[in-house]
Amino acid sequence: MKLLVGGSKSKLFHLQEFSRAISKYDIECKVVHDREIYAGFPSKKVSDWFQTRKKFDELISDFKPDLVLIDNPSSHFGLATLKAKIPLVVHLRGDYWSELKWAKETTYKTPHRRIALWYKNKIGKECLEKSIAILPLSNNLKKIVRKQFPKKILETMYQGINPSLWYPTEQMKIQHPSVGLLQDAIIWGKTKEMFILTEILEKMPEITFYWAGDGPFRDEVLTRLNKYENFHWLGRLSHPKQVREFLMSVDIYALISGFDTLGMTSQEAALMKKPVLATKIGGIPESMQENETGYLIEKGNFEQWIEKISFLSKNKEKAKQMGEKGRGFVESKFTWDVVAKETAANLKKILENQS
Secondary structure, three states: OEEEEEEOHHHHHHHHHHHHHHHHHOOEEEEEEHHHHOOOOOOOOHHHHHOOOHHHHHHHHHHOOOEEEEOOOOOHHHHHHHHOOOOEEEEEOOOHHHHHHHHHHOOOOOHHHHHHHHHHHHHHHHHHHHOOEEEEOOHHHHHHHHHHOOOOEEOOOOOOEOHHHOOOOOOOOOOOOEEEEEOOOOOHHHHHHHHHHHHHHHHOOOOEEEEEOOOOOHHHHHHHHOOOOOEEEEEOOOOOHHHHHHHHHOOEEEEOOOOOOOOHHHHHHHHOOOOEEEEOOOOHHHHOOEOOOEEEEOOOOHHHHHHHHHHHHHOHHHHHHHHHHHHHHHHHHOEHHHHHHHHHHHHHHHHHHHO
């Protein structure tokens, strides 16, 4: 079986790891940057609007895939796959419908951006509807997709991770006790939950909080949080080196989100043997074991955040035990070998059903 993966630029590192892992299961896999092959409208580069399918057609002619997998349903790569009558599978990483709603309400309000969003959604709907299967990132997301496509083949495909990249390393110079957050401010529905930190920062001056991340809503976050002396913004860190150093340095990892499909950063933190505190929302509970590798916090409950941060800061042995268990849990469930083995079996079954 020959699998062609058209992925977004930010995910190519992970997709290459997936490719190497799935090749062990009699699948020849090739990963390409989808937009380098075929971009089209809408794009920031006007030249992309007039791009032909020449590169795509040459790629298909050369590789001759049995199946194409994309990680962005709104890609021209996926649309070209459908037009070429090649079976298409979508690895759906986020709640497409909630993200579309938030985009309409926040970052896509101007007329030209509305047009771009309408066109992206037009492509996304066609790729999702005409794909032979959708692979949601978590079981929670699978339930959401099932409501949209009751008869579609759905198989969960977790984000895999390579534990060998997460090892003890040099630490950053930070203050302790500390809590680290590693998340971007891209979707308002996710980001606004971070405002709960105003209550936490004010009531916990002895704890220093470090946020690593960026995005269009960065200024909204910093306007509220920068006034606290125990809050520091580090910007976006390079992956995996700076992220590894950051997670090595903090005492507790926190994932504060309004909605999320899995929470990969909590897996990375667990591999660095850090106790994880995370909002009990979406697919985040699937990425950890409550009361074993960390604690889940009800959305909006700043008192619970304060309680758990205080407990782990004072009980270092418990925090260490949770970190140890966290690494073991991630190694048993989320390595690329585990994910690739299950995905290979699912893809073969999907293709057999198609034929």
